[in-house]
Amino acid sequence: MALSPQIQKVVGGGAVPLTNYDYIDIADGTGIVNFYLGNSYQNGASAALLSRTIWYPTTKCYSRYKYLTVSGAGFETVQEMDFDVQLNTPRIISGKALLNVTTGINISDITAGTTHFKFLNARLRKWNGTAETEIAQASGNMIARTAGEAAMYYNQEVIQITVPQTTFKTGEVLRLTLEHKGMQSNDVGLMSMAWAYDPYGRAASGAGLVFDAITFPTTAIIKIPFKLDI
Numbered sequence: 001m002a003l004s005p006q007i008q009k010v011v012g013g014g015a016v017p018l019t020n021y022d023y024i025d026i027a028d029g030t031g032i033v034n035f036y037l038g039n040s041y042q043n044g045a046s047a048a049l050l051s052r053t054i055w056y057p058t059t060k061c062y063s064r065y066k067y068l069t070v071s072g073a074g075f076e077t078v079q080e081m082d083f084d085v086q087l088n089t090p091r092i093i094s095g096k097a098l099l100n101v102t103t104g105i106n107i108s109d110i111t112a113g114t115t116h117f118k119f120l121n122a123r124l125r126k127w128n129g130t131a132e133t134e135i136a137q138a139s140g141n142m143i144a145r146t147a148g149e150a151a152m153y154y155n156q157e158v159i160q161i162t163v164p165q166t167t168f169k170t171g172e173v174l175r176l177t178l179e180h181k182g183m184q185s186n187d188v189g190l191m192s193m194a195w196a197y198d199p200y201g202r203a204a205s206g207a208g209l210v211f212d213a214i215t216f217p218t219t220a221i222i223k224i225p226f227k228l229d230i
Helices: none
Strands: 023-025 030-042 045-051 061-068 076-086 091-106 115-127 132-139 143-146 152-168 173-184 189-196 204-206 209-211 221-227
Touching (some): 030 091, 061 173, 061 204, 061 209, 091 173, 115 152, 132 152, 143 152, 152 209, 173 189, 189 209
Parallel strands (some): 045 076
Antiparallel strands (some): 030 221, 061 189, 091 221, 115 173
């Protein structure tokens, strides 16, 4: 189906060719841009980023071990990472963002009679160099793994985030924050988690988990909706 010739630009950003979008959602009036999640280094320090280009990152999987307290303390953050992209023209985002990322949990160190619970939380934020502003957040499925089950468990997360209309000025940063939350049913014990984020989709491993890039994809993508002037 031919696209409407009236779609010429992102609101506030001036005329932008349609090739700037990965696809157009006519029903929502948005241009969707796919951003890959990945790792890089800047001045010797590790930096996570969002990018439309595909690159070979030095780190393909982020894993972490943490001793958790009893369930009465509620969920604790086991992993957290910020992925940034700077917008170099004024932009407006609005609509449904969609995140795809494969996560895993390793319960090989679980205590008998204990259940581990975990979920992935995704936040969209705006960063202007001084202050961070919350835009929207959503969580994936709750995963429960009990002692005696297979030690390694993988989950292909698909998280939809409802994004209110939000304006970005030139130079402001769109930030995706991922938070892996965990809790134990009883006792104090070790929880091991990981997620894969290789733009090239190669096999990756961490925390005893092996993402084979076939059954368990390693490419992580978020689809961001930019408002169109129709």
